[in-house]
Amino acid sequence: MEFLPTTPEEMKIQGIDQLDFVYVCGDAYVDHPSFGHAIISRLLQAHGFRVGILAQPDWRKKESIMVLGRPRLGFLVSAGNMDSMVNHYTVSKRRRSKDAYTPGGVMGKRPDYAVSVYCRLIRQAYADVPIIAGGIEASLRRLAHYDYWSDSLKPSVLIDSGADLVSYGMGERSIVAIAEALDSGLPVQDITFIDGTCYQTRHLEDVYDYELLPSYEELKRDKRRYAESFYTQYCNTDPFTAKRLAEPYQNTYVVQNPPSKPLSMMEMDDVYDLPYCRTWHSSYDAQGGVPALAEVKFSLVSNRGCFGGCSFCALTFHQGRIVQVRSHDSIIREAEQMTEDPDFKGYIHDVGGPTANFRHPACKKQLEKGVCKKKQCLFPEPCKNLDADHSDYVKLLRRLREIPKVKKVFIRSGIRFDYLMADRSQAFFRELVKYHISGQLKVAPEHVSDRVLEMMGKPKHSVYLKFTDAYQKMNRDCGMNQYLVPYLMSSHPGCSMKEAVELAVYLRDLKYMPEQVQDFYPTPSTISTCMYYTGLDPRTMKSVYVEKNPHRKRLQRALIQYRNPENYDLVVEALKIAGRTDLIGYGPGCLIRPRKEKAKYKRR
Numbered sequence: 001m002e003f004l005p006t007t008p009e010e011m012k013i014q015g016i017d018q019l020d021f022v023y024v025c026g027d028a029y030v031d032h033p034s035f036g037h038a039i040i041s042r043l044l045q046a047h048g049f050r051v052g053i054l055a056q057p058d059w060r061k062k063e064s065i066m067v068l069g070r071p072r073l074g075f076l077v078s079a080g081n082m083d084s085m086v087n088h089y090t091v092s093k094r095r096r097s098k099d100a101y102t103p104g105g106v107m108g109k110r111p112d113y114a115v116s117v118y119c120r121l122i123r124q125a126y127a128d129v130p131i132i133a134g135g136i137e138a139s140l141r142r143l144a145h146y147d148y149w150s151d152s153l154k155p156s157v158l159i160d161s162g163a164d165l166v167s168y169g170m171g172e173r174s175i176v177a178i179a180e181a182l183d184s185g186l187p188v189q190d191i192t193f194i195d196g197t198c199y200q201t202r203h204l205e206d207v208y209d210y211e212l213l214p215s216y217e218e219l220k221r222d223k224r225r226y227a228e229s230f231y232t233q234y235c236n237t238d239p240f241t242a243k244r245l246a247e248p249y250q251n252t253y254v255v256q257n258p259p260s261k262p263l264s265m266m267e268m269d270d271v272y273d274l275p276y277c278r279t280w281h282s283s284y285d286a287q288g289g290v291p292a293l294a295e296v297k298f299s300l301v302s303n304r305g306c307f308g309g310c311s312f313c314a315l316t317f318h319q320g321r322i323v324q325v326r327s328h329d330s331i332i333r334e335a336e337q338m339t340e341d342p343d344f345k346g347y348i349h350d351v352g353g354p355t356a357n358f359r360h361p362a363c364k365k366q367l368e369k370g371v372c373k374k375k376q377c378l379f380p381e382p383c384k385n386l387d388a389d390h391s392d393y394v395k396l397l398r399r400l401r402e403i404p405k406v407k408k409v410f411i412r413s414g415i416r417f418d419y420l421m422a423d424r425s426q427a428f429f430r431e432l433v434k435y436h437i438s439g440q441l442k443v444a445p446e447h448v449s450d451r452v453l454e455m456m457g458k459p460k461h462s463v464y465l466k467f468t469d470a471y472q473k474m475n476r477d478c479g480m481n482q483y484l485v486p487y488l489m490s491s492h493p494g495c496s497m498k499e500a501v502e503l504a505v506y507l508r509d510l511k512y513m514p515e516q517v518q519d520f521y522p523t524p525s526t527i528s529t530c531m532y533y534t535g536l537d538p539r540t541m542k543s544v545y546v547e548k549n550p551h552r553k554r555l556q557r558a559l560i561q562y563r564n565p566e567n568y569d570l571v572v573e574a575l576k577i578a579g580r581t582d583l584i585g586y587g588p589g590c591l592i593r594p595r596k597e598k599a600k601y602k603r604r
Helices: 008-013 036-046 062-066 084-088 114-125 135-140 157-161 172-183 216-221 223-234 265-272 282-287 328-339 391-401 417-422 427-435 450-456 461-477 497-510 527-534 550-560 565-577 595-603
Strands: 021-025 051-055 074-078 131-134 145-147 152-154 165-167 197-201 210-212 244-249 252-256 299-301 350-352 440-446 483-490
Touching: 021 036, 036 051, 036 074, 036 135, 036 172, 036 265, 062 114, 074 114, 074 135, 114 131, 114 135, 114 157, 131 135, 131 157, 131 172, 135 157, 135 165, 145 527, 152 216, 157 165, 157 197, 157 252, 165 172, 216 223, 216 244, 223 244, 223 527, 265 328, 299 328, 328 391, 350 391, 391 427, 417 427, 417 461, 427 461, 440 450, 440 461, 450 527, 461 483, 483 497, 483 550, 497 550, 497 565, 550 565
Parallel strands: 021 051, 021 074, 074 131, 131 165, 210 244, 299 350, 440 483
Antiparallel strands: 145 152, 165 197, 197 252, 244 252
């Protein structure tokens, strides 16, 4: 297996005079199916197209985009596996020091708003070559969206970048259809019919079965209208029921076609069976390679899509709510191939996807009629039609454990504990505890306040408490002594200082202080981000408390780690704001002691 060409010299070695597509990417080139650029480029290659990879070009120089020459059909542009702004900045908008998707972890090899910058650079160099934007950044910015980093409502990435098309979501179907249309000689401006794409048009006469959204100018003026528009988008993310959406701009419209249909099991297998080199390009060896590969090199993707419906997650807009899976045989083949790697030590790090224990759609009707528009599969409680069954996953895990050279198979991607509890069989629960945990299981209750959990689209706290009891019992039954590590979030919409204190009190009773806390991060195209921007829950249009003050957000975060001496003053301030100074004292129920006690302790 050889890498796709990244230089004119490699093109010459492979006998390529002109590429069909040049893939411009904000990530370094890693030819592994956990990287979107690898999947799309290998898929196009499998369909007979010649693709070159232009990874992390210097966006300050027009010449850098011209290295591989003018492509015959077009440029493909992606920011990489992450939104470039999330890649660059913490939730407090501080610049990160490392980039795991760059050789050696070096920061600064891609621009902010990478998709738009790359597209504009291409336009300078090749004014008339088609540009197709894709990947997570373009996908979640395909229509008007709130941008946390500039604290403004930004237009569709099509408007901002000058690209001709956006291939949104998981783009296997749409990118092949686009490539074949271009190869047939169809002008890019006439490619308006492909599911999973967005395009611009000056008139709507030829657009059928569409719903007209408020104009961008109206959205900027009225946050309520934005919340309504966002919820319309949210209700049109299903490939079986979605309408086309048209968003007006000055002198143009951005039209979003319905999402692409989910891949069948055979199609999923085909994608993951492509001839990947499964490592970073050899040109990165001297820099120590690409750190992000370490997280996935010995992990297996078994599914995509998620019907969990968490408000703060963008999966509904990107991968969709319909779960798609690979066959056992495909996964076993990859695992067996993995065991031949010289660096394999006998441990498969993960078998999962966005949610590890989703191995089939939530109910049988979803593959024919789509998901319910205004109902969730697990929230506020499991739907009566939910097929909570782990039997297929259990069989897969058993087969993986039997592979020679495999010592242990871990599950490290998320487990939905409410879905696990809905399964009447305890076979998976037992085998999870017995075989697939490395001393501790990470789960994501996120909070303890039912008011906040409702805003998050998460189950009530009582469900988590039942799970913790069941987990402890299962450990005893299996003769194990393993722990739960809960992921918790501060400052989510709906969380005031009162609810933050409620969470701190729970942690006091649990005698646990998390090492890491995730402060809510408003990223494009999530319900929670819409709440953050508008102060409204788009599902009900009711007002939601939103903490935006940076200092008060620090207070909420400090409460979760109240035992940390560095947080003492912040915790005192937070308790005073919440009217809970009763938690400052000497009793067993207090979070912290008064300042005098702290001073006495220091003098000793």
